[in-house]
Amino acid sequence: MSRVLRAAIAVALAATCVACEAEQRAPLPPALAAELATVVVDAFETDRAAATALLPPYHGPLVCVAEPFGVDPVTATAAADVTTIYTALLCSVREEGVPFAEALGVSSTVAVHRTNPVTVEVPGDGAANQPDRERIFPEDLHERTFEGFRDPPAAQRELATRFAEQSQSQSR
Template identity: 35%
Template sequence: MIKTRRGLIAAIVTLAGVVLAGVTFFVARQPSSTLNDELAAQVTLILEQASPGEHHAHGHSFESGVVCAVEPFGTEPPNAASLIEVRWVYARHMCAITGESPDWAASVRASGPIAVKIDIPPEVRVPKAGAGYPDRVRQLIPERYHTPAFEEFSDDAAIEAARERFALASSTAK
């Protein structure tokens, strides 16, 4: 009787585990109604948590932190419907260096289109500024996204949120 009961319990636990794994996989594969929000949050986190060395590797030189606004405009694959499917995010960004100035308007900022590989570790690619910049953007960003790559932020919400985080970071740094 005990062997049968143990076998039944083991079977139930195994079945529950398989069902849970299946549901988790199914939910992760469902289209995300807020995919752009999730991607923006992911890329913002990647940029804001990058070390000074990582920032230096893509052309930025500073020792303090950054606060960023991010607005995705494309993904690879282009038909990705959920965060788990996305390999690359193409986004416009604006990052302000904290510690240089307590005022967002006077802060040192970097902005423009970027490509971010969602991986461990993530990879951030920023087109080098200067002469030939538009061509470098076109080399970095797939052709289907060239038009949005050169557009401004379509919504001020991301920039406003970054300004608020910048003000908070500046006030706590004092």
């Protein structure tokens, strides 16, 4: 093989690797992830349509925690630039007299579209789950959607704390 051909192949392979790396999402900066988590939690706790996408419409108010793991556009560096948030979500239904340990809860990965009003997409159960994940989430996030929270016990503790705080403020 000639030197020129080997050099051309090396350049082509290097360009392919650079293109592959460009397609991978960088982890969200912690401050941006925290700000977007607040947006997600607010959507599910205050918007009945968002909450109903997660649970049937006859449930009580939700208390949630979120852990965003991706955004669109991928180049967004500020919350104001984000149009879609891909996130792990953990919620409990807050009802009078029902303690946290007995409250109905749900965990999922969801897409929150920052439209007016906010719209959400939640993968279905059973046979619909995999096709929904493939439709809702960008291909480079498919595997991440199965991971949920990076630290599930910490998410559960955070939810229990928020549940207690909101239950106390409701009883006042």
